Amino acid sequence: MELNRSFVRGLSVVISALAMLPVAEALEPFSVKDIRVEGLQRVEAGTIFASMPVRVGDTYSDEKAAAAIKSLFALGLFKDVRIEAKDGVLVVLVEERPSVAEVDFSGTKEFEKDVLKKALKDIGLGEGRPFDKALVDKAEQELKRQYISRSLYAVEVVTTITPIERNRVNLSFAVIEGETAKINSIKIVGNSTFSESTLTGLFDQDTGGWLSWYTKSNRYSRAKLNADIETLRSYYLSRGFLEFKVDSTQVAISPNKQDIDISISVTEGERFVVSKIRLAGNYLGKEEEFQALIAIKAGDAYNADQVAQTTKAFTDYFGNFGYAFARTEAVPEIDRGTNRVEITLQSEPSRRAYVRRINVAGNDRTRDEVIRREFRQLEAAWYDGEKIRQSRNRVDRLGYFKEVSLDTQEVPGSPDQVDLTVTVAEKPTGSLSLGAGVSSSDGLGLMFGFKQDNAFGSGSSLGVELNTSKVNRTIVFNTTNPYVTDDGVSRTIDLYQRNTKPYTDLDSYSIETVGTSVRYGIPITDLDTVYLGVGVDRTTIVPGTLLPAVYKDFATEFGYTSNAVPLTVGWARDSRDSALVPSTGKVIRTSGEWSVAGELRYARGTVQYQQYYPVSKKVTAAFNSDFSLGAGTNGLSYPVFKNFYSGGLGSVRGFEQGSLTTAAQRAAGLTATGGAKKVTFNAELLSPLPGGGNDRTLRMYGFVDAGGIYGADETVQLGDLRSSFGIGISWISPVGPLRLAFARPLSKFDGDKLQGIQFQIGTAF
Numbered sequence: 001m002e003l004n005r006s007f008v009r010g011l012s013v014v015i016s017a018l019a020m021l022p023v024a025e026a027l028e029p030f031s032v033k034d035i036r037v038e039g040l041q042r043v044e045a046g047t048i049f050a051s052m053p054v055r056v057g058d059t060y061s062d063e064k065a066a067a068a069i070k071s072l073f074a075l076g077l078f079k080d081v082r083i084e085a086k087d088g089v090l091v092v093l094v095e096e097r098p099s100v101a102e103v104d105f106s107g108t109k110e111f112e113k114d115v116l117k118k119a120l121k122d123i124g125l126g127e128g129r130p131f132d133k134a135l136v137d138k139a140e141q142e143l144k145r146q147y148i149s150r151s152l153y154a155v156e157v158v159t160t161i162t163p164i165e166r167n168r169v170n171l172s173f174a175v176i177e178g179e180t181a182k183i184n185s186i187k188i189v190g191n192s193t194f195s196e197s198t199l200t201g202l203f204d205q206d207t208g209g210w211l212s213w214y215t216k217s218n219r220y221s222r223a224k225l226n227a228d229i230e231t232l233r234s235y236y237l238s239r240g241f242l243e244f245k246v247d248s249t250q251v252a253i254s255p256n257k258q259d260i261d262i263s264i265s266v267t268e269g270e271r272f273v274v275s276k277i278r279l280a281g282n283y284l285g286k287e288e289e290f291q292a293l294i295a296i297k298a299g300d301a302y303n304a305d306q307v308a309q310t311t312k313a314f315t316d317y318f319g320n321f322g323y324a325f326a327r328t329e330a331v332p333e334i335d336r337g338t339n340r341v342e343i344t345l346q347s348e349p350s351r352r353a354y355v356r357r358i359n360v361a362g363n364d365r366t367r368d369e370v371i372r373r374e375f376r377q378l379e380a381a382w383y384d385g386e387k388i389r390q391s392r393n394r395v396d397r398l399g400y401f402k403e404v405s406l407d408t409q410e411v412p413g414s415p416d417q418v419d420l421t422v423t424v425a426e427k428p429t430g431s432l433s434l435g436a437g438v439s440s441s442d443g444l445g446l447m448f449g450f451k452q453d454n455a456f457g458s459g460s461s462l463g464v465e466l467n468t469s470k471v472n473r474t475i476v477f478n479t480t481n482p483y484v485t486d487d488g489v490s491r492t493i494d495l496y497q498r499n500t501k502p503y504t505d506l507d508s509y510s511i512e513t514v515g516t517s518v519r520y521g522i523p524i525t526d527l528d529t530v531y532l533g534v535g536v537d538r539t540t541i542v543p544g545t546l547l548p549a550v551y552k553d554f555a556t557e558f559g560y561t562s563n564a565v566p567l568t569v570g571w572a573r574d575s576r577d578s579a580l581v582p583s584t585g586k587v588i589r590t591s592g593e594w595s596v597a598g599e600l601r602y603a604r605g606t607v608q609y610q611q612y613y614p615v616s617k618k619v620t621a622a623f624n625s626d627f628s629l630g631a632g633t634n635g636l637s638y639p640v641f642k643n644f645y646s647g648g649l650g651s652v653r654g655f656e657q658g659s660l661t662t663a664a665q666r667a668a669g670l671t672a673t674g675g676a677k678k679v680t681f682n683a684e685l686l687s688p689l690p691g692g693g694n695d696r697t698l699r700m701y702g703f704v705d706a707g708g709i710y711g712a713d714e715t716v717q718l719g720d721l722r723s724s725f726g727i728g729i730s731w732i733s734p735v736g737p738l739r740l741a742f743a744r745p746l747s748k749f750d751g752d753k754l755q756g757i758q759f760q761i762g763t764a765f
Contacts, residue, residue: 029061033088041096041167043077048092051075060085068092077130097130101168107175110150116173119146131169136161143173151219153257154178183207183218184259188232190247190266202235202617203228205262211689214698220260225249229264236268240301242332242341243269272302275340281347284321290314294345302332302341310345318349319385324408324418325350354382356411359421363457366426370459371395373483375422383418390526395422400454402427429454459483473499482521490521494535502546509544509551513537513641519568531570531591536598538563539641550640550673557637563598564639576612581697581732583620586611593642600639604630604676619687626651626680631712638712643674645709647722649758651680652707654724654743656753662711663720666749675709679716682706689729697732703741723747 032054037045052068054060065083072081072094080095103120105113120126123142125135140157147155156176163169183205188196200206205228208218229246236244247265254260276298283290293313295306311328318326326349333342358379360368374394376387388406396404403425411417429452451463465476476496484491494517501510515537522530541551541560554562569592576585592605606628613621632638648657662675686701706723710716726743741758748754 029059030085030088032056032058032060032090035090035092037092037094039094039096042099043094043096047075047077048072048094052092054090060090076132096167097132098163098167098169100125100127100129100131100171101164102170103127104170104172105175106172107177110152110177111146116143116146119143125171131171133161136171139171139173143175147175147177149221151181151221151260152177152179153181153253179258180219181253181258181260183220184254184261186262186264188264188266191268193241193268193271194235199232199235202231204231211698220251220262222251225251225262232264232266234304236266237302237304238306239303240271240273241269242272242302242304242334243267245269270336270339272334272339272341274298274300274302274343275335275338276342278342278344279347280344282349283347284318284349290317290347293317296343307343314345314347316385316389318347319383319388321349322352322354322382322384323349324353324383324385325410351416352382353416353418355379355420356414356417357419359419360424361421362424362426364426365457366400366424366454366459367457370398370400370454370457371422371424373486373488374398377420388420392422394526395424398454398459400427400429400459401425473501484520488523492519492521492533493517494519507544509547510542511551511641512540512542517566517568527575528571528573531568531572533568535566535568536563537566548670548673550670554637554640558599558639562600562639564595564600564602565597566593566595568593581699582612582622583614584612595633600642601634601636602630602632602638602642604628604642615685619685622682622684622686624680624682626678626707628678630676638676640673643676644678645672645674646678646680646707647672647753648755649739649741652705652722652724653703653726653728653741653758654705654745654754654756655722655748656755657758659753660707660709660722661749661751662709663714664711666751669751672709675714676712677710677714677716678707679710679721680705680707686730699730700727701730702727703743704746705743721747722749722752 033056035049035052035054035056037048040048051071051074053071054064054068058064068083069081072078072092077097078094079097080093082093084091084093103117103126105116108116117126119142120139123135123138124132125139136159140159143157144155147153155178158174158176160172160174161169162172185207186200186203186205188199191199204217205220205224206217212218229249233244233246245267247267249265250263252261252263274296277294277296279287279290293310295309295313296303297306307330311330314328315326318328326347328345328347331344331346333344335341355377356379358372358375358377360371363371375391376394377384377391392404392406395401401424405423407421407423409419409421411419451461453461455462459482461478461480463476463478465474467474474497476494478492478494480490480492482488482490494515496516497512497514499510499512501508503509515535517533517535517537519531519533522532524530539562541547541555543555543560571588571590573588574585576582576587587608587610589608590606592603594603595601606626608624608626610622610624613623615621628644630638630642630644645658645660646652647655647660652660658674659672661670661672664670665672682703682705684701684703686699689698689700702725704723704725706721708716708721710720723746724743725746726741728739728741731738739759743756743758745752745754
């Protein structure tokens with residue numbers, strides 16, 4: 001009974017309260033005489049008026065009131081909106097959301113603050129934007145996502161919101177990054193044909209090694225794992241396992257969020273052999289030409305790489321005849337009873353097209369013409385796949401861009417037209433070097449170097465080199481215009497002055513050289529260039545103590561000051577797949593120099609041949625040979641200043657740079673002054689550095705070198721060659737290709753200057 005009486009009293013109170021509430025009545029529509037806004041601090045009144053669906057003179061009603069409030073809330077600028085009406089006047093009362101004055105981070109080591117600020121801006125939270133508490137949780141999740149992408153799964157984020165004057169807030173995100181999660185194990189289940197170590201060796205991700213601090217290969221990444229799985233699939237499909245599949249991928253993280261275990265379950269399937277290859281479809285009456293493009297071989301194991309190579313070759317070949325939309329599909333017919341597969345190459349050239357327009361994008365600094373002049377495909381001409389590929393490769397070989405991509409788009413409403421868009425990502429093309437050094441031989445030396453390969457976005461290069469040491473004083477200026485003519489003829493101009501004083505004594509001898517040259521490069525094909533040039537130089541021997549006999553003999557014949565006017569000619573072909581980390585292709589260079597005027601009359605030439613062979617996906621074999629020869633002409637002796645030098649990085653490693661002597665120099669006990677003949681042989685085997693994963697920019701190599709220097713009257717004898725072997729490290733560093741070599745001589749002579757550790761920033765051999 002007591003409970004019932006309490007319930008009745010409570011119900012009475014509720015009914016009495018409801019009875020006291022005013023009865024809501026529908027608003028009587030009226031004509032708006034004026035609209036006023038109250039509560040604004042930063043938002044302009046015009047923003048309110050522009051968003052409201054009612055104007056002065058309109059009829060105001062309940063429907064328009066609801067629509068007005070909804071539209072103002074939709075701006076995201078206000079946390080409360082009310083509209084009051086009195087005597088035909090609408091008063092809009094708003095309460096603005098606070099704005100974000102500052103976003104700051106503490107404890108962030110893995111990311112730059114600007115990177116994190118940009119990530120938060122992408123979700124709507126940034127300085128100057130309205131603050132919404134709902135975005136705080138979203139921001140914390142976004143920051144954690146950024147860190148998880150770097151394998152920092154234990155990251156914690158604490159947000160502090162500090163109100164300040166003028167309805168603003170400061171946001172501070174305190175980040176505890178924690179330790180990086182490492183891959184503890186990678187297991188592959190279901191494999192029987194290939195060992196687990198062979199398969200995991202294909203992956204870019206691994207369980208770590210001594211170089212993991214640099215490669216970060218033991219940091220888990222979902223994107224990298226997907227790429228590794230595709231590598232695994234490609235490995236099987238290229239070895240006949242046509243029905244190979246990945247059943248599941250499991251990634252487990254330890255409770256302390258420090259260790260990650262990856263398990264990949266696979267089904268290998270049976271190995272299939274190609275029994276026959278057939279052509280089907282329309283081949284423009286050129287079946288024999290397409291047959292020659294087939295990389296698939298009957299009797300061999302099914303190879304998905306060969307199939308992809310063949311279909312791409314077919315599509316590209318169709319493109320050479322203007323068929324931009326050609327399609328080729330390889331259809332396998334599997335006979336599981338015999339484990340054989342018949343492949344039908346079904347092709348449809350579709351329609352022929354021509355290029356309407358070529359667009360250039362991404363070049364903020366480089367001028368359009370620098371890119372366009374490399375194109376061999378022309379606007380308003382038939383689509384030519386070969387010329388388009390050449391165009392893209394020529395732009396890439398400029399060296400001004402990190403990435404070059406070329407896309408083909410159909411022109412709406414014109415089925416026989418396409419537009420080409422070449423998109424580039426520019427990279428810094430200038431380098432500045434400053435340095436100073438003090439040594440007992442050189443004294444104080446200041447060094448300055450500047451080079452800009454794409455000066456002012458014009459495609460021309462400018463370079464200055466300065467050395468102020470007491471032993472070697474040098475100033476060099478050079479510039480190259482790659483398109484001095486519309487046909488792509490280049491012009492290089494060099495100005496130089498060099499002063500060499502081997503001894504710092506005031507009265508010791510020195511050699512001074514000043515000169516200039518101009519050289520033109522004439523492209524013959526996309527791979528071949530012919531060079532023609534002329535130069536003038538003057539060499540002066542300044543007499544002094546310790547002047548070697550070879551210089552005295554030279555001065556007796558030519559005088560202490562001599563001039564030369566050399567004509568130069570050369571040819572180069574470069575078919576490497578990469579200038580920095582080549583794995584296939586070759587380089588052939590020949591150059592000749594002939595002095596036709598002045599006191600010095602001579603001829604000299606060099607032939608260089610390099611070849612690269614891919615031994616495996618990771619290992620590359622490289623071979624280099626270099627032959628140089630010089631001789632005097634017009635009955636004059638070959639000038640000592642034009643001698644060739646050998647020894648050190650770039651020739652025979654393990655010997656001091658330029659220290660190899662001729663037989664005559666050794667017999668007389670003289671130091672190296674070069675020779676008129678030079679022979680060099682190099683062989684290298686390059687592979688990724690152990691613990692470095694598949695990173696081709698950081699590699700180790702083993703090498704064997706052999707080379708020698710010979711006088712003008714000496715015969716090249718293989719028994720006079722010095723040789724060495726060793727190991728080294730090659731790194732494509734931000735300042736250029738860097739090579740470190742540890743070498744030991746195989747054959748040497750008494751008096752040779754050895755150098756077991758050598759370092760160089762430059763090209764490969």
